[in-house]
Amino acid sequence: MSTYRFTCPECGAAVTVDSGARERLLDAGCAVCGARVGTAAFTATNTFGTSV
Template identity: 45%
Template sequence: MTTYLFTCQACGQEIEINGPMREAILSSGCPVCTESVDAAAFEQE
């Protein structure tokens, strides 16, 4: 499965995630601070 590194621009949190989690974060925001995020916050590993 594809793994991504999510880096929140607002709180600086870095989280390793998979594709479905990426979709969830894109729609509901950062799981730590709830700031909305865009596709640029994800790096494919």
């Protein structure tokens, strides 16, 4: 399963998420501040949790 590093462009909240959580964030917005987010808020990560 793919993992992504999510960083909210509004409040800066950051968390590593799987593809299902990524889709939910794209639909519902940031869980912390509610800001709408686009695909630019996500960076693919490798198995060690670092950006690729």
